[in-house]
Amino acid sequence: MVKKLVILKDITKTYQTGKVSYQVLKGINLEVEKGEFLAIMGASGSGKTTLLNIIGLLDKPTSGSYILDGEEVSKLSKQELAYIRNRKLGFIFQAFHLIPWATALENVLMPLLYRKEGISKKDEERAKKLLERLGLGDRIKAKPAELSGGQQQRVAIARALIGKPKLLLADEPTGNLDSKSSEEVIKIFRELNQEGITIIMVTHDPEIAKYAKRIKIIKDGNFIEK
Amino acid sequence: MLKYKLLWGGLFHKKLRLILSIIGIIIGVASLLLMNSFGESAKIKTLKEIETFGPEVMMVVAGNVKVRAGRAIQTEITTTLKPSDAKVLMEINGIKYISPVFNGDGIVRYLRNTLITIINGVNEEYIKLRKFPLVEGRNFLKEEVLGYKKVAILGYKVKKELFGNKDPIGKIILINKLPFRVIGVLDKIGIDASNTDQDDQVLIPYTVAISAVYNVDYIRSIYLSVKDISEISKIEDQINKLLMKRHKVSEKNKDFTIIKAEDILKVKTQTTRIFSVLVKNVSILCLLVGALGVTAIMTLSVNERKKEIGIRKALGAKEKDILFQFLAESIFITMLGGLIGILIGILGALIFLPLFNYPLIFPLGPIITSTLLTIIFGIIAGVYPAFKASKVDPIILLKQGF
Numbered sequence: 363m364v365k366k367l368v369i370l371k372d373i374t375k376t377y378q379t380g381k382v383s384y385q386v387l388k389g390i391n392l393e394v395e396k397g398e399f400l401a402i403m404g405a406s407g408s409g410k411t412t413l414l415n416i417i418g419l420l421d422k423p424t425s426g427s428y429i430l431d432g433e434e435v436s437k438l439s440k441q442e443l444a445y446i447r448n449r450k451l452g453f454i455f456q457a458f459h460l461i462p463w464a465t466a467l468e469n470v471l472m473p474l475l476y477r478k479e480g481i482s483k484k485d486e487e488r489a490k491k492l493l494e495r496l497g498l499g500d501r502i503k504a505k506p507a508e509l510s511g512g513q514q515q516r517v518a519i520a521r522a523l524i525g526k527p528k529l530l531l532a533d534e535p536t537g538n539l540d541s542k543s544s545e546e547v548i549k550i551f552r553e554l555n556q557e558g559i560t561i562i563m564v565t566h567d568p569e570i571a572k573y574a575k576r577i578k579i580i581k582d583g584n585f586i587e588k
Numbered sequence: 589m590l591k592y593k594l595l596w597g598g599l600f601h602k603k604l605r606l607i608l609s610i611i612g613i614i615i616g617v618a619s620l621l622l623m624n625s626f627g628e629s630a631k632i633k634t635l636k637e638i639e640t641f642g643p644e645v646m647m648v649v650a651g652n653v654k655v656r657a658g659r660a661i662q663t664e665i666t667t668t669l670k671p672s673d674a675k676v677l678m679e680i681n682g683i684k685y686i687s688p689v690f691n692g693d694g695i696v697r698y699l700r701n702t703l704i705t706i707i708n709g710v711n712e713e714y715i716k717l718r719k720f721p722l723v724e725g726r727n728f729l730k731e732e733v734l735g736y737k738k739v740a741i742l743g744y745k746v747k748k749e750l751f752g753n754k755d756p757i758g759k760i761i762l763i764n765k766l767p768f769r770v771i772g773v774l775d776k777i778g779i780d781a782s783n784t785d786q787d788d789q790v791l792i793p794y795t796v797a798i799s800a801v802y803n804v805d806y807i808r809s810i811y812l813s814v815k816d817i818s819e820i821s822k823i824e825d826q827i828n829k830l831l832m833k834r835h836k837v838s839e840k841n842k843d844f845t846i847i848k849a850e851d852i853l854k855v856k857t858q859t860t861r862i863f864s865v866l867v868k869n870v871s872i873l874c875l876l877v878g879a880l881g882v883t884a885i886m887t888l889s890v891n892e893r894k895k896e897i898g899i900r901k902a903l904g905a906k907e908k909d910i911l912f913q914f915l916a917e918s919i920f921i922t923m924l925g926g927l928i929g930i931l932i933g934i935l936g937a938l939i940f941l942p943l944f945n946y947p948l949i950f951p952l953g954p955i956i957t958s959t960l961l962t963i964i965f966g967i968i969a970g971v972y973p974a975f976k977a978s979k980v981d982p983i984i985l986l987k988q989g990f
Contacts, residue, residue: 420981421981444904459899472594476900480591486590
């Protein structure tokens, strides 16, 4: 068993706009162990979202090495990356990013559509149980527009969990929510972590970050030590 | 079921968009089908008309005649073509049938029914030459023609209007107040290559026509057919020389014109060709309009759904999954549109073709090609934007979604 789920070594990311290049990440080193709940904090523009996108395989680093679950992923093809995203990762976004025409239940099942095994009756039952557990048992047929922000984010959490991921990635999960819903969501995170799910969360809100077991602060493209 | 709902639920999310893209295809396919049916139908109608005027038939028409749009137009009345000219032409080798023709308007009456129609003075060979079938009675006898007998053969419409369903054979009708005995009725013929309705006429012996009915000493034309089509130009030459000599005219001031079926055919096919070129161009235009419509709507649809594509990619969809999804959507739209388009096109043809007296024709080849083309256009139109979208990084797509 690999103990370290994420190992980042000297990760840099440079954006090129015309002749001007801008280095967002300047040699990030990070190790995340299984079962951790890490919060990455920083002001806007500090590079925290870019870092999370790289960890989530949605973006590629300009240089550096990234070992995810014992596998070097920085040189994999798009297809292989899509496969890993589907199998090992779960995403939660600030803007929820639910598909508007699909019901809560359908949104939750969406990741399984891209698995060879397909969607079984069991999966459907599992999705219903997940929604029930997150307090949406009576809203499974509702469309995102019919749900409150907190409810939408809980659907997104269920969607992230349906594929039994090794790593849950959350980008400002409470950024669009009021304080009551924020607290609900972050408590769910803590429960999930206590059940053994590894979570990496990006936030700028210290009230939210304090629920995490470990906090790292990023500034101008690099971590600063406390 | 759920799998397909998750894949294609987005298709039915915006109904107006879906309906618009389907309508684009419907317009393309339906108009293509209709235009092709019309074109083919017009061609067949022309061919049918020409059939009544076989390739072995030739006309010698008095005066200077021009063929315009398949119609022989006599520019002035010429009185120099005589029955004796026809007699001389009969001597030419290779002629099968020959008939002098004098035609004019006439008032025809039976009891209280009166109508104005065309009176054609001909001989006993005319209906054999024109291949006009008789439904009742008999043809003229040679003795009746030479003996100035007042007998008549009625066109189909004339018989219907004068006699209804009663038997006309042996009855006496009045043509310009002169009594004629009906001896036969022609079958339905329709409009021939010279654009005259052959059902609206009465045939009488030409001898009676020029003497008793119209009181002239000339005829208007001579119809003849040849035994061997390959000799037609040779015979045309002989007739030309013979008549020029008899009328003492040269090529310049000729007082007669020879018209072959071929000449009429040439003009007719030319018109048909122009028509089919027109049909083809309009068809291509329809196709383009349909395809452009689908392209525009599909591009719009993909742009609108970039966020959806981004989400799906973030959740683990591969590029080919995205492509497959949009390919299936385009196929669905174009197939459905194509099917409805074909139905509407056929319905349109069923309504409009009979309205214009055109035969009902559905040319299978063009219909299949045009439908396939529309579907291919539609699919390309749908897939290309999706292909582009599937290549974009999911984070960019997700950012655009806000």
